[in-house]
Amino acid sequence: MRHHLATLYRELGLRGMNQAASGNVSARTRRGMLITPTGVTADGVAPKSLVAMDFDGRHAGRLRPSSEWEMHAAIYRADPAARVIVHTHSDAATALACLGLGLPAFHYSVLAFGGAEVRVAPYVTFGTPALAAAAAAAMSGRSACLLANHGMICHAATPGAALQAALLLEALCRQYLMALSAGVPRLLAADEIAAARARFASYGQQPALHDEE
Ligand SMILES: [Zn+2]
Numbered sequence: 444m445r446h447h448l449a450t451l452y453r454e455l456g457l458r459g460m461n462q463a464a465s466g467n468v469s470a471r472t473r474r475g476m477l478i479t480p481t482g483v484t485a486d487g488v489a490p491k492s493l494v495a496m497d498f499d500g501r502h503a504g505r506l507r508p509s510s511e512w513e514m515h516a517a518i519y520r521a522d523p524a525a526r527v528i529v530h531t532h533s534d535a536a537t538a539l540a541c542l543g544l545g546l547p548a549f550h551y552s553v554l555a556f557g558g559a560e561v562r563v564a565p566y567v568t569f570g571t572p573a574l575a576a577a578a579a580a581a582m583s584g585r586s587a588c589l590l591a592n593h594g595m596i597c598h599a600a601t602p603g604a605a606l607q608a609a610l611l612l613e614a615l616c617r618q619y620l621m622a623l624s625a626g627v628p629r630l631l632a633a634d635e636i637a638a639a640r641a642r643f644a645s646y647g648q649q650p651a652l653h654d655e656e
Contacts, residue, residue, distance in 0.1 A: 456485020
């Protein structure tokens, strides 16, 4: 898992999803989680630099965990389905979050995150328990949310699926911003959302988040 997680963090950097050391990734373990250390860039991450810790902040080794470890812990505590978490300040998601907007059902793929919208959590100071609570609440019943004036966070079952989820969320945010800048996007109606939901369910899994590893 250390290797897969370091690869995920590096891949986010290569794809322009992570500026400097602003993002962080983690994976659930038997006793808590593995998380990127504070201040590490995509180029600088090594499997052995990942910090093993519990959800109360206890960790071993000399490296300190990401300053957002409490946000990761709160999501793992709230949702047993969360196995791998990606947090980034990727451009489009952050731009949309800075408008105080989440993603409405402007495109059927929004449903891949568990419902008819991806919510935006209210602005709270980074690295605080209050932000952890706000993010977990905004993600209730969803696998992603935006963080006002901050960025985004999403979870998936595996590192590969988490990368795909983060890339899909960023693409949808970019597309919604483009649509907003050109006019007033038409949102899906309730019956259209229900039909798309049924279609997702009939695939047996969420196709957009299919793990290709
Ligand atoms: Zn952040």
